[in-house]
Amino acid sequence: MKTNVKTSPLMREKGLSGRGRLLVKCPDRPGIVAAISKFLADHGANIIESSQYSSDPEGGTFFIRTEFDCPNLADKQAGMENDFKELAHTFVMDYQFTYAEDRKRTAIFASKEPHCLLELLWEWQSGDLPTDIVLVISNHEEARGMVEALGIPFYYTPANKDIRKQVEQEQIELLKEHNIDLIVLARYMQILTPEFVSTFPNQIINIHHSFLPAFVGARPYERAYDRGVKLIGATSHYVTNDLDEGPIIEQDIERVNHRNHVVDLKKIGRSIERRVLARAVKWHLEDRVIVHENKTIVFH
Amino acid sequence: MKTNVKTSPLMREKGLSGRGRLLVKCPDRPGIVAAISKFLADHGANIIESSQYSSDPEGGTFFIRTEFDCPNLADKQAGMENDFKELAHTFVMDYQFTYAEDRKRTAIFASKEPHCLLELLWEWQSGDLPTDIVLVISNHEEARGMVEALGIPFYYTPANKDIRKQVEQEQIELLKEHNIDLIVLARYMQILTPEFVSTFPNQIINIHHSFLPAFVGARPYERAYDRGVKLIGATSHYVTNDLDEGPIIEQDIERVNHRNHVVDLKKIGRSIERRVLARAVKWHLEDRVIVHENKTIVFH
Amino acid sequence: MKTNVKTSPLMREKGLSGRGRLLVKCPDRPGIVAAISKFLADHGANIIESSQYSSDPEGGTFFIRTEFDCPNLADKQAGMENDFKELAHTFVMDYQFTYAEDRKRTAIFASKEPHCLLELLWEWQSGDLPTDIVLVISNHEEARGMVEALGIPFYYTPANKDIRKQVEQEQIELLKEHNIDLIVLARYMQILTPEFVSTFPNQIINIHHSFLPAFVGARPYERAYDRGVKLIGATSHYVTNDLDEGPIIEQDIERVNHRNHVVDLKKIGRSIERRVLARAVKWHLEDRVIVHENKTIVFH
Amino acid sequence: MKTNVKTSPLMREKGLSGRGRLLVKCPDRPGIVAAISKFLADHGANIIESSQYSSDPEGGTFFIRTEFDCPNLADKQAGMENDFKELAHTFVMDYQFTYAEDRKRTAIFASKEPHCLLELLWEWQSGDLPTDIVLVISNHEEARGMVEALGIPFYYTPANKDIRKQVEQEQIELLKEHNIDLIVLARYMQILTPEFVSTFPNQIINIHHSFLPAFVGARPYERAYDRGVKLIGATSHYVTNDLDEGPIIEQDIERVNHRNHVVDLKKIGRSIERRVLARAVKWHLEDRVIVHENKTIVFH
Structure with missing residues (x-):
C-alpha cells in the first residue's frame, strides 16, 4: 500500500x-x-x-x-x-x-490557481515538510505536468454541484485506499459536504484568502478592495461544517494602499496565502496543534 | 479667540x-x-x-x-x-x-482609558503632531490632572443616553467657539448622534479596537478571544453615521497566541491603538488624506 | 528603607x-x-x-x-x-x-531625550511593569518635573569624563542604599566604567538605537542614513564591558525609505526604542530572561 | 538574436x-x-x-x-x-x-541552493516579473532539469579561483551575445572580478543573506547565531566592487529566538531571501530604482 x-x-x-x-x-x-x-x-x-x-x-x-x-x-x-x-x-x-519516523501521508486538493500547491511541493522538496505527499487531486488539469514530474500521482476529479456527492465518494475511497492522514485544500474552490468533513475530523486544513473573521465567504479580495482596508490577510484553519468558521491555525497580513486594485490585492494575497498555509501544514505535521473548542493551541 | x-x-x-x-x-x-x-x-x-x-x-x-x-x-x-x-x-x-503655518485646531475626546489620549499628548509634546491641542473633553475626570498640567483646558461632560442630545449641544458650542478643525475620539466610549457627526464631516477621527471589518461593534477583544484569532488589530477611521463603517485611514496588527487571555489582548491592543491613532491623526494634520467614496487616499 | x-x-x-x-x-x-x-x-x-x-x-x-x-x-x-x-x-x-510579591526595585538612568523614560513610566503607571521604580538619575534636569509629579525621587548627577569615577561612586552608593535590583539605561548617554558594570552583573539593561551588530557605537542613525538601509532598528541588551556587545534581549525594526532624512530616522527610531526597551525590561522583571554565554534565553 | x-x-x-x-x-x-x-x-x-x-x-x-x-x-x-x-x-x-513593451532580458546566476532561482522562475511563470528570462548560468548541474523544463537554456560554467578570469570571459561573451540587460545573482556563491562588475554597472543584483551592514562577508547565519540576535534578515543590492557594500534596494527580516540553531536560521532565511530578491528584481524591471551616490531611490 x-x-x-x-x-x-x-x-x-x-x-x-x-x-x-x-x-x-x-x-x-x-x-x-x-x-x-x-x-x-x-x-x-x-x-x-x-x-x-x-x-x-x-x-x-x-x-x-x-x-x-x-x-x-x-x-x-x-x-x-x-x-x-x-x-x-x-x-x-x-x-x-x-x-517522527511514521511520516504522515498527505493528499493535496487544488483547483486552477497553483501557487499554494506549488509552495507545498517546494517546501516538501526542500525537506521542510516532514510528510509523504501521496497524491494530488484537482478539478482542473493544469497542474498535472508539474505534479507528475515530481513522481506524485495526479487525479483529476470533475466538480459541480450535481455530481458532488458521487465525486466525493470516489475521493473518499481514494483517500482511504492510500491511508491519508492529512488533506490540504490548497485553494481548492469547492465546498465539501458534511459527510466528507465528518470523515476526516481535524484532518482537513484550508487556506482562506482573508483575515478571518473579516470577509467570510466568497470574493474576499473584491470586498477588501470595496471596504478600503489598509491590510489584507490570509487564514489557515481546520475545516468544519461551518464555512470559514473552523479553528484557526495561522494568520498573517501585508500592507496595501489605495493604489492597489483588486488584481494587486490578489497578487499580494498569493504570497500571504502561500506562507500561511505552509506554516499551518508544517505545524500540523509536527504535531504542534491541539484543537480545543473551536480554537487551536499551537506549541511552536 | x-x-x-x-x-x-x-x-x-x-x-x-x-x-x-x-x-x-x-x-x-x-x-x-x-x-x-x-x-x-x-x-x-x-x-x-x-x-x-x-x-x-x-x-x-x-x-x-x-x-x-x-x-x-x-x-x-x-x-x-x-x-x-x-x-x-x-x-x-x-x-x-x-x-503649514495655519496649524489645525484639535479637540480630543476621551473616556476612562487614557492611553490614546496620552500618546497624542506625548507625540504633540515631542513636536511630532503639527497642531494646537485646544481642549480635551471627557466623560470621566481621571485625566484632568495630566491634561491641565500641560496647560490644556479640560472639560468634563457627563454622558448617558438620556442627556446625549443636550450634552452634544454643549459640546458643539464649545467646539465652534474654539474654531476646532479636528476632533479625535481617543477611545471615547460614547456613540455620537447623526446631528453631531454631520456638523463635522470628515473632521472626526476614531480609533476602533479591532482590525475592521472584523469585530464591528462592542467588545471586540472578547470576541477576538472567542474566535481564536492569531492576530489582533486596531483601525483608525473617519466617523460617519454607519457605526465602524467610515473611511479607514490606518490599520495595524500584532501577533497573539492561545496563551493570551482577554486581559492580555487588551494590553497588547493598547499599544496597537496608540500607534494607529497617532499615525492617522498625523497624516490628517499634514493634509495627506483625501476621502473618496468611503475610502481614503493617503499620500505618505 | x-x-x-x-x-x-x-x-x-x-x-x-x-x-x-x-x-x-x-x-x-x-x-x-x-x-x-x-x-x-x-x-x-x-x-x-x-x-x-x-x-x-x-x-x-x-x-x-x-x-x-x-x-x-x-x-x-x-x-x-x-x-x-x-x-x-x-x-x-x-x-x-x-x-512575584517581592517586586524588583528599579532605578532608571536618563539623559536629555525623555521618550524611553516616559514609556517606562507610562507602562508602570498602567500596571504593565511589575516593579517599584525607586528613583531616576539623570545628567540633565529636564525630566525632574514629570518624574517628581509621579512621586518618584529624581537625582541630578553631572556627567563628564573628568568626574566619571567620582560620580559613579556616588551613584553606586545611592543604588546600594536603595537596594536596587535593576538599572535601566533609558537613552542614558554616558559610558559606564568596568567597575560600575561589574557591580551589577546582568542587572543593567541598555537600549541601543540600532539593529545590532549593525552600527555599533556612536551616531547610528546618521550612519544608517549614509548606508541607505531600508529598515532601522533598536536593540535592548544587558550591559557588559564590551560596548554594545552584551547579551541581546530584544530587537525590533521599522521600514524607512529614501525620503527619510536623519531627523526622520530619529523620530521613527524613538518609537522603536520605546517598545523594544519596554519589552526587555518587562521580560527581565518577570524573570523570563536567562543569560548564557553572551546570549539570552527568553521564555515568553 | x-x-x-x-x-x-x-x-x-x-x-x-x-x-x-x-x-x-x-x-x-x-x-x-x-x-x-x-x-x-x-x-x-x-x-x-x-x-x-x-x-x-x-x-x-x-x-x-x-x-x-x-x-x-x-x-x-x-x-x-x-x-x-x-x-x-x-x-x-x-x-x-x-x-514596457521592450521587456528587459534577464540572466540568472545560481549555485547549489535553488530557492532564490526557483522563486524568480515561479514569479515569472505567474506573470509577476515583466522580463524575458533568457538563460540561467550555474556552477552546479542540480537545477538544469527544472530550468530546461521551462524552456530556458541552462549553461554550466565551472568555478574556482584559478579559472575565474577565463570563465568570466566566457560568461561575458554569452551575456553580450544574448543582449542581457539584467544579471541576477540568485545565491551565486562566487565573487565577481572588478572587470566583470564594471562591464554591467547597476545591472547586477545580488541577495546577501544578512541584514546589511550586519554580518558583511561569509557565513552570516553562523555569525548571527553566535551573536544571539533576535531578528535575521536579507538584503538585495546592486553589486559594486566593494563586497556587500553596493546600493541597497530592499531588506526584510524575520523574528528568531534562542531555540533556532544555525540550520533553522538558514531555513527561515531562505524564505526572507526569496521575497527580498523577488521584490528588488521586480522593482528594477519596472524601472522603479534610481541609484544615487551608493544609495537607491525606490519609487514604489
Missing part, C-alpha cells in the same frame, strides 16, 4: 529514528507534569522540548506537548503506550503518541 | 513659514499635472513633494497632493488662490489650499 | 501573593523535568507555566523556567528553598527562586 | 503596448515638474503615475519617475526622445526613456 510513497531525500538524513511526541489534554490539577516526566524518564526517554498550557490553573483544561528522544524507540513503543494507559486513566487524559 | 492656543515648542523651530499644500480631486484627463505645476512655477513656488493617483486612467477620478515652498507666501496666498479659480474651473476641480 | 516605594495601583489588584518562579540552568541529562515537577507537586505547588530549552540534547546545557502557584507560599518558601538544595546538588544546578 | 526569448503567457495579456516611463535626475530648481508634464501633455501622453524626490529643496538633486500611456507610442517614441533633448539640456538632466 505504501509503494508509491514519495519521500523528500533531504528528510531521510535527519535521523529522527528515536524521536517521539506525546500530546495530552486533561483536566488541570497538580502533579500532571511530574507524572508524565517521571514516566518518560522511567522509560529511558530524554525530553527534548516540552510546552504546556492551562486554560485556567483553577479548574481549567491542561495541555502538554512533549517531544522526546529514546534509544530503540521502535522496539519500545508498544510497551510504552501500554504502560501509559494507567497514568492516562488516573488523570482522565485524552492523549496521543506519535513517532 | 485663539488666546489659549498651546503650541509645542519644538514645532515653532521648524520654519514652515513658506510651506503650502494643494489638494485636488477632479475627473482624470491629460494635462492636469502640467497645468498645476506650471501654475505653481509661475507663482514662484517650488514643489517639495508631490503625489498623485488616478482611480482609472481612462475616465476615472484623479487626485493630487502637492507640497510647495514659496517665499513670502503669506503675502501671496490670497492672490494665488484667486488666480487658481480659472484653472480649477477648467478641470472641474474640487480643491483646497492649506498652509 | 522601602518607605518611598512607588507601587502602581493596578498591580496591587493582581493577587500574585502565592506566585513563585524557579529558574534552573544545569547540564542536560534525563530526569530533570521529572525531578523538578515532582518536587513542586510534593510541596503543594501547581505549575502554571513552564518552558524549557536544551542547547543540545546530547551533552548540552538545560534551562527551565517554571511559574507556579502555591497556597501560603510566604510561609513555605524558606522550607521549600531549603529542601531544594539536595535536588540542586544532584543535578549540579545553577538556580534561583523568585516570588 | 531574440529567437529563444521565453515570455510568460500571463504577461502577454497585459496590454502594455502604449506604456512608457521617464526617469530623470538633475539639479533641483523650480519648474522641472511643470516642464516635464507640459512636454508629455504636448506629446499626447497621459501621466498614469508620477513620483518625485528632492534630496534637498535648496540646491539638492531632484529625481522623478513618470509612467505614462500614449496612443501609438511605438510610432512616436523616436520623435519624442528627440524632442526631449532640448528640455534635458536646459535642466542638465540625466534621463532615460523606457517602454
Whole structure:
C-alpha cells in the first residue's frame, strides 16, 4: 500500500529514528507534569522540548506537548503506550503518541490557481515538510505536468454541484485506499459536504484568502478592495461544517494602499496565502496543534 | 479667540513659514499635472513633494497632493488662490489650499482609558503632531490632572443616553467657539448622534479596537478571544453615521497566541491603538488624506 | 528603607501573593523535568507555566523556567528553598527562586531625550511593569518635573569624563542604599566604567538605537542614513564591558525609505526604542530572561 | 538574436503596448515638474503615475519617475526622445526613456541552493516579473532539469579561483551575445572580478543573506547565531566592487529566538531571501530604482 510513497531525500538524513511526541489534554490539577516526566524518564526517554498550557490553573483544561528522544524507540513503543494507559486513566487524559519516523501521508486538493500547491511541493522538496505527499487531486488539469514530474500521482476529479456527492465518494475511497492522514485544500474552490468533513475530523486544513473573521465567504479580495482596508490577510484553519468558521491555525497580513486594485490585492494575497498555509501544514505535521473548542493551541 | 492656543515648542523651530499644500480631486484627463505645476512655477513656488493617483486612467477620478515652498507666501496666498479659480474651473476641480503655518485646531475626546489620549499628548509634546491641542473633553475626570498640567483646558461632560442630545449641544458650542478643525475620539466610549457627526464631516477621527471589518461593534477583544484569532488589530477611521463603517485611514496588527487571555489582548491592543491613532491623526494634520467614496487616499 | 516605594495601583489588584518562579540552568541529562515537577507537586505547588530549552540534547546545557502557584507560599518558601538544595546538588544546578510579591526595585538612568523614560513610566503607571521604580538619575534636569509629579525621587548627577569615577561612586552608593535590583539605561548617554558594570552583573539593561551588530557605537542613525538601509532598528541588551556587545534581549525594526532624512530616522527610531526597551525590561522583571554565554534565553 | 526569448503567457495579456516611463535626475530648481508634464501633455501622453524626490529643496538633486500611456507610442517614441533633448539640456538632466513593451532580458546566476532561482522562475511563470528570462548560468548541474523544463537554456560554467578570469570571459561573451540587460545573482556563491562588475554597472543584483551592514562577508547565519540576535534578515543590492557594500534596494527580516540553531536560521532565511530578491528584481524591471551616490531611490 505504501509503494508509491514519495519521500523528500533531504528528510531521510535527519535521523529522527528515536524521536517521539506525546500530546495530552486533561483536566488541570497538580502533579500532571511530574507524572508524565517521571514516566518518560522511567522509560529511558530524554525530553527534548516540552510546552504546556492551562486554560485556567483553577479548574481549567491542561495541555502538554512533549517531544522526546529514546534509544530503540521502535522496539519500545508498544510497551510504552501500554504502560501509559494507567497514568492516562488516573488523570482522565485524552492523549496521543506519535513517532517522527511514521511520516504522515498527505493528499493535496487544488483547483486552477497553483501557487499554494506549488509552495507545498517546494517546501516538501526542500525537506521542510516532514510528510509523504501521496497524491494530488484537482478539478482542473493544469497542474498535472508539474505534479507528475515530481513522481506524485495526479487525479483529476470533475466538480459541480450535481455530481458532488458521487465525486466525493470516489475521493473518499481514494483517500482511504492510500491511508491519508492529512488533506490540504490548497485553494481548492469547492465546498465539501458534511459527510466528507465528518470523515476526516481535524484532518482537513484550508487556506482562506482573508483575515478571518473579516470577509467570510466568497470574493474576499473584491470586498477588501470595496471596504478600503489598509491590510489584507490570509487564514489557515481546520475545516468544519461551518464555512470559514473552523479553528484557526495561522494568520498573517501585508500592507496595501489605495493604489492597489483588486488584481494587486490578489497578487499580494498569493504570497500571504502561500506562507500561511505552509506554516499551518508544517505545524500540523509536527504535531504542534491541539484543537480545543473551536480554537487551536499551537506549541511552536 | 485663539488666546489659549498651546503650541509645542519644538514645532515653532521648524520654519514652515513658506510651506503650502494643494489638494485636488477632479475627473482624470491629460494635462492636469502640467497645468498645476506650471501654475505653481509661475507663482514662484517650488514643489517639495508631490503625489498623485488616478482611480482609472481612462475616465476615472484623479487626485493630487502637492507640497510647495514659496517665499513670502503669506503675502501671496490670497492672490494665488484667486488666480487658481480659472484653472480649477477648467478641470472641474474640487480643491483646497492649506498652509503649514495655519496649524489645525484639535479637540480630543476621551473616556476612562487614557492611553490614546496620552500618546497624542506625548507625540504633540515631542513636536511630532503639527497642531494646537485646544481642549480635551471627557466623560470621566481621571485625566484632568495630566491634561491641565500641560496647560490644556479640560472639560468634563457627563454622558448617558438620556442627556446625549443636550450634552452634544454643549459640546458643539464649545467646539465652534474654539474654531476646532479636528476632533479625535481617543477611545471615547460614547456613540455620537447623526446631528453631531454631520456638523463635522470628515473632521472626526476614531480609533476602533479591532482590525475592521472584523469585530464591528462592542467588545471586540472578547470576541477576538472567542474566535481564536492569531492576530489582533486596531483601525483608525473617519466617523460617519454607519457605526465602524467610515473611511479607514490606518490599520495595524500584532501577533497573539492561545496563551493570551482577554486581559492580555487588551494590553497588547493598547499599544496597537496608540500607534494607529497617532499615525492617522498625523497624516490628517499634514493634509495627506483625501476621502473618496468611503475610502481614503493617503499620500505618505 | 522601602518607605518611598512607588507601587502602581493596578498591580496591587493582581493577587500574585502565592506566585513563585524557579529558574534552573544545569547540564542536560534525563530526569530533570521529572525531578523538578515532582518536587513542586510534593510541596503543594501547581505549575502554571513552564518552558524549557536544551542547547543540545546530547551533552548540552538545560534551562527551565517554571511559574507556579502555591497556597501560603510566604510561609513555605524558606522550607521549600531549603529542601531544594539536595535536588540542586544532584543535578549540579545553577538556580534561583523568585516570588512575584517581592517586586524588583528599579532605578532608571536618563539623559536629555525623555521618550524611553516616559514609556517606562507610562507602562508602570498602567500596571504593565511589575516593579517599584525607586528613583531616576539623570545628567540633565529636564525630566525632574514629570518624574517628581509621579512621586518618584529624581537625582541630578553631572556627567563628564573628568568626574566619571567620582560620580559613579556616588551613584553606586545611592543604588546600594536603595537596594536596587535593576538599572535601566533609558537613552542614558554616558559610558559606564568596568567597575560600575561589574557591580551589577546582568542587572543593567541598555537600549541601543540600532539593529545590532549593525552600527555599533556612536551616531547610528546618521550612519544608517549614509548606508541607505531600508529598515532601522533598536536593540535592548544587558550591559557588559564590551560596548554594545552584551547579551541581546530584544530587537525590533521599522521600514524607512529614501525620503527619510536623519531627523526622520530619529523620530521613527524613538518609537522603536520605546517598545523594544519596554519589552526587555518587562521580560527581565518577570524573570523570563536567562543569560548564557553572551546570549539570552527568553521564555515568553 | 531574440529567437529563444521565453515570455510568460500571463504577461502577454497585459496590454502594455502604449506604456512608457521617464526617469530623470538633475539639479533641483523650480519648474522641472511643470516642464516635464507640459512636454508629455504636448506629446499626447497621459501621466498614469508620477513620483518625485528632492534630496534637498535648496540646491539638492531632484529625481522623478513618470509612467505614462500614449496612443501609438511605438510610432512616436523616436520623435519624442528627440524632442526631449532640448528640455534635458536646459535642466542638465540625466534621463532615460523606457517602454514596457521592450521587456528587459534577464540572466540568472545560481549555485547549489535553488530557492532564490526557483522563486524568480515561479514569479515569472505567474506573470509577476515583466522580463524575458533568457538563460540561467550555474556552477552546479542540480537545477538544469527544472530550468530546461521551462524552456530556458541552462549553461554550466565551472568555478574556482584559478579559472575565474577565463570563465568570466566566457560568461561575458554569452551575456553580450544574448543582449542581457539584467544579471541576477540568485545565491551565486562566487565573487565577481572588478572587470566583470564594471562591464554591467547597476545591472547586477545580488541577495546577501544578512541584514546589511550586519554580518558583511561569509557565513552570516553562523555569525548571527553566535551573536544571539533576535531578528535575521536579507538584503538585495546592486553589486559594486566593494563586497556587500553596493546600493541597497530592499531588506526584510524575520523574528528568531534562542531555540533556532544555525540550520533553522538558514531555513527561515531562505524564505526572507526569496521575497527580498523577488521584490528588488521586480522593482528594477519596472524601472522603479534610481541609484544615487551608493544609495537607491525606490519609487514604489
